[in-house]
Amino acid sequence: MSYRSSWMNDDLDIFRETFRRYLSTTLSPWAQKWRADKMIDKEAWLALGEMGALCPDMPEEYGGLGGTFAHVAAVIEDLEYELPEMALPVAVHNAIVAQYVLHFGSHEQKQRWIPGLASGQLIGAIAMTEPGGGSDLRALRTRATREGNAYALNGSKTFITNGQIADLVIVAAKTDLEQGTKGISLLMVEADGSDGFRRGKNLDKIGMHASDTSELFFDNAFVPAENLLGGQEGQGFYQMMELLPKERLAIAVSAVASMERMVQITTDYAKERNAFGKPILEFQNTAFVLAERKSETLIARVFLDWCIERAIRGELDQVAASIAKYWTTDKQCETADECLQLHGGYGYMDEYEIGRRYVDARIQRIYGGTNEIMKLLIARSL
Ligand SMILES: Cc1cc2nc3c(=O)[nH]c(=O)nc-3n(C[C@H](O)[C@H](O)[C@H](O)COP(=O)(O)OP(=O)(O)OC[C@H]3O[C@@H](n4cnc5c(N)ncnc54)[C@H](O)[C@@H]3O)c2cc1C
Known part of the structure; x- marks a missing residue:
């Protein structure tokens, strides 16, 4: 069974292939140093700017690629798969800061700040x-x-x-x-x-x-x-209310990408790890846990894609974004917990990707509006 997001197209395929290769070969080797430094090197931001991965949906006249929210989502996903260390910082920069300048800034303000945000000369918060x-x-x-x-x-x-x-x-x-x-x-x-x-x-x-x-x-x-x-x-409160749905969708994008990655690495691990003389995937419990996680991940993906399409058309509403943020991040944390369990003691080791994804997932239910606040917003629509 293969599934392709409805918002993907040939141009994005080409962009993503080059981008992911660059991330995995050139930037990923730095991730461990950045984790130790508690900081990402400025050069990495400039490199993403060179690749066209910063502000990809901004108009070309301001230095962007002239893309849509599909480009923003693709960049977050690819970072989440290959270099999760940069997924949050870049999401804040692309899906939040640049959006405020583009949507509410005067022409002069856009000219002043978007080109720098697109090149990585300016980092946003x-x-x-x-x-x-x-x-x-x-x-x-x-x-x-x-x-x-x-x-x-x-x-x-x-x-x-x-x-x-x-x-x-x-x-x-x-x-x-x-x-x-x-x-x-x-x-x-x-x-x-x-x-x-x-x-x-x-x-x-x-x-x-x-x-x-x-x-x-x-x-x-x-x-x-x-x-x-x-x-x-x-105007600030109204400006935030208008753009918070996009911020919440960006969080859901990284949640689902992380779920996909966790199911994949855990399946690979379960095929290789032996206990009682056979791969642990052959135990029914392991296979059922992964079958459940695979199902939930695909269901999350389909709803996420529906939200991304709406965002591309400028029709993403507060309630859909809140549902996406709350539900996918809850599922991300559950998936992280189950997948870590299937790694046994190795899952608890910092050098294993699943252990890092487990702790990194936890904040997703808190920032961008806590999941309790999301339920409050959804409840108001009942
Ligand atoms: C790693 C990280 C990165 C972050 N990045 C940013 C950033 O870039 N910019 C930024 O501005 N902020 C950022 N935040 C802050 C984040 O958005 C807030 O922590 C979050 O909005 C919650 O606010 P609080 O921590 O003050 O919790 P509080 O508002 O004090 O909430 C505490 C608890 O009470 C619950 N609660 C509050 N009100 C209600 C209610 N009405 N009904 C039910 N439950 C309720 C909450 O859900 C939560 O469980 C970041 C936080 C972290 C940890």
């Missing part, structure tokens, strides 16, 4: 979460006060992916304390030109070791008024 809370975006406390032609930004953010290396950070802040959601704006902080902006230490995590995660501090940080995304105050 988005800072919504604060130490006081991440689920309740309305309650954020970072404040931007207009002073002449600039904003003074005060507050702090935490758990920010790419926080150590980002050149361009989208910061959600209150520009009007009197207003609730209408008082939130998105400011583009350029790390180089912003006095008062400071990065905290690279946080220690239980997984996702190559992806840096940081606190960010703003102490009267200087942000020129022209860096207000879209040029109008009070």
Whole structure:
């Protein structure tokens, strides 16, 4: 039985074949070093830019490939298969940061930032979460006060992916304390030109070791008024609500790709590993566990592809994206647990891919809106 995603085409096949070969031969050998450094080398970002894997759906006039969300999904999938260390950092960059600039930026803002994001000269991050809370975006406390032609930004953010290396950070802040959601704006902080902006230490995590995660501090940080995304105050909450479905779909894309990979490597392992004189795949329990996981993975894939098609047409809604994010990441964690079990003690060793995928999977149910928040959003549609 073979299945091909409906959104795939010949051009994407050619792009992906070259891209995957490059990842497996040239970049993957660095993964272990990045995990130890808790950071990905900037050269790897530039290499992805050269390959056309950064901002592939951005218009060519801004340095992108002029593709669609199919390209964004393909890049996340291929990273998840070949170089999972870069899947999250690049998803944040491609499926979140660049999307905000393209959808809400003025022509001048797009010209200023998208070419750098596409080449890898600029690495993007988005800072919504604060130490006081991440689920309740309305309650954020970072404040931007207009002073002449600039904003003074005060507050702090935490758990920010790419926080150590980002050149361009989208910061959600209150520009009007009197207003609730209408008082939130998105400011583009350029790390180089912003006095008062400071990065905290690279946080220690239980997984996702190559992806840096940081606190960010703003102490009267200087942000020129022209860096207000879209040029109008009070739009931030609505901008986030519009693009969060795409962010959640990107998480589902990596969840399903990881499930596919885990089923594949575990099947290979079960064919090679012997116990009681035969390959462990010949035990009915092993075969049934893998049969169940293969079934769920294919079911997840078909629903994911339906969502990707909608995203390509610009029709992905909040509820479908929430279902995709919650269900696929739950299934990813279950698959990781079952597949690790079939590896026995080796599964618990850091040098085995399945062990790393097991710990890396856990965060997927938390960021991008926790799975409880996803259920809340789905429940509102009942
Ligand atoms: C590795 C990593 C990378 C991240 N990257 C980024 C990033 O790049 N940018 C960014 O802005 N943030 C990022 N985050 C933050 C992430 O999005 C938040 O951790 C997440 O949104 C949850 O917020 P919180 O941690 O404050 O938990 P809380 O909001 O305090 O939630 C705690 C618990 O309460 C539950 N809960 C809260 N409200 C409700 C409710 N109404 N009903 C039911 N249950 C509820 C939650 O589901 C959760 O189980 C990252 C986090 C990690 C760990």
